[in-house]
Amino acid sequence: MAELNRPFEIGGIRMDNRVVLAPMAGVCNSAFRLTVKEFGAGLVYAEMISDKGIVQRNEKTMDMLYIDEREYPLSLQIFGGDKETLVEAAQYVDKSSNADIIDINMGCPVNKIIRCEAGAKWLLDPDKIHEMVSAVVSAVDKPVSVKMRIGWDEEHLLGVENARAAEAAGAAAIAVHGRTRVQMYEGTANWDWIRKMKESVNIPVIGNGDVETPQDAGRMIAETGVDGVMIGRAALGDPWMIYRTVKYLETGELIAQPTPREKMDVCLLHFKRLVQLKGEFVAVREMRKHAAWYLKGIRGNAHIRKAINGAESAGEFTALLNGFADEARAIEPSAV
Numbered sequence: 581m582a583e584l585n586r587p588f589e590i591g592g593i594r595m596d597n598r599v600v601l602a603p604m605a606g607v608c609n610s611a612f613r614l615t616v617k618e619f620g621a622g623l624v625y626a627e628m629i630s631d632k633g634i635v636q637r638n639e640k641t642m643d644m645l646y647i648d649e650r651e652y653p654l655s656l657q658i659f660g661g662d663k664e665t666l667v668e669a670a671q672y673v674d675k676s677s678n679a680d681i682i683d684i685n686m687g688c689p690v691n692k693i694i695r696c697e698a699g700a701k702w703l704l705d706p707d708k709i710h711e712m713v714s715a716v717v718s719a720v721d722k723p724v725s726v727k728m729r730i731g732w733d734e735e736h737l738l739g740v741e742n743a744r745a746a747e748a749a750g751a752a753a754i755a756v757h758g759r760t761r762v763q764m765y766e767g768t769a770n771w772d773w774i775r776k777m778k779e780s781v782n783i784p785v786i787g788n789g790d791v792e793t794p795q796d797a798g799r800m801i802a803e804t805g806v807d808g809v810m811i812g813r814a815a816l817g818d819p820w821m822i823y824r825t826v827k828y829l830e831t832g833e834l835i836a837q838p839t840p841r842e843k844m845d846v847c848l849l850h851f852k853r854l855v856q857l858k859g860e861f862v863a864v865r866e867m868r869k870h871a872a873w874y875l876k877g878i879r880g881n882a883h884i885r886k887a888i889n890g891a892e893s894a895g896e897f898t899a900l901l902n903g904f905a906d907e908a909r910a911i912e913p914s915a916v
């Protein structure tokens with residue numbers, strides 16, 4: 581089992597274990613990342629950041645570059661369709677941020693991004709991948725990685741060519757989500773393709789898609805040979821998924837699920853950090869979706885979810901979650 585948990589490196593940056601938090605827009609800011617990091621993640625990715633936002637020094641974009649030093653190692657993901665601005669943004673991240681790794685998004689499937697010739701659009705064109713990645717790699721000192729999907733659609737599965745193009749261009753690692761662009765988030769992730777892509781390159785590959793349990797992570801490593809396992813949706817409202825996976829890969833042991841009280845305590849810690857990061861008004865609103873994720877699976881949560889959606893202040897929000905934690909404990913000690 582210990583072999584399942586071995587450390588790995590990306591361009592000289594060492595990850596203590598193979599468990600990686602996926603980049604998730606609107607989710608993976610410093611408040612969430614730090615909380616997940618404390619549950620043992622080997623590497624955390626920040627949410628994708630627009631190259632143009634960085635180049636134009638857009639205030640909201642610049643706020644997204646904030647990294648707490650306790651988050652290290654951290655990969656900061658940028659996206660863009662223009663070589664010039666992508667390179668300029670990467671240089672800014674290289675010189676003026678504390679990120680350890682610069683990641684380039686070439687997996688985002690949404691139309692708004694595709695229309696800008698960014699994200700998954702590149703999956704149709706290995707030459708473009710080579711050109712863009714080379715330009716960034718030669719302009720920065722930090723290691724550069726890419727996150728891609730296996731292809732555009734079933735007729736355009738260029739995963740192997742794309743992975744090789746990224747490697748030839750100097751990418752230090754590749755993360756692969758085992759879906760095509762047209763699948764969006766539907767269907768299942770194709771781990772066979774992840775294996776093929778892993779076998780086609782010599783740089784570290786991080787596998788991603790449909791890892792819902794610690795056992796899934798072990799299975800992905802065994803079936804595909806990937807160096808890291810990236811977890812996205814299963815970590816929403818559930819940093820224990822990260823901890824349980826690290827422990828499972830280390831020892832084969834499955835740690836018990838948290839109690840409602842434990843869940844609410846971590847939700848409140850995450851919330852406190854979000855208030856510090858974004859101020860009370862924004863944090864209360866952004867935390868509503870997170871709270872719903874933390875509450876998932878706890879019996880009798882419907883009324884509290886409704887109440888939280890109406891909460892306007894940090895005090896109100898905190899009191900609701902504290903009240904619910906006590907109530908949930910009284911009904912069933914570990915009803916999760």
Ligand SMILES: Cc1cc2nc3c(=O)[nH]c(=O)nc-3n(C[C@H](O)[C@H](O)[C@H](O)COP(=O)(O)O)c2cc1C
Binds near residue numbers: 604607628789790811
């Ligand atoms: C809410 C949300 C936001 C996402 N944002 C990003 C992003 O900013 N960059 C990126 O490369 N992938 C993004 N993804 C894709 C995830 O990183 C991951 O590839 C995908 O969710 C599959 O992994 P999973 O099955 O573990 O969730 C996002 C996914 C979700 C659910």
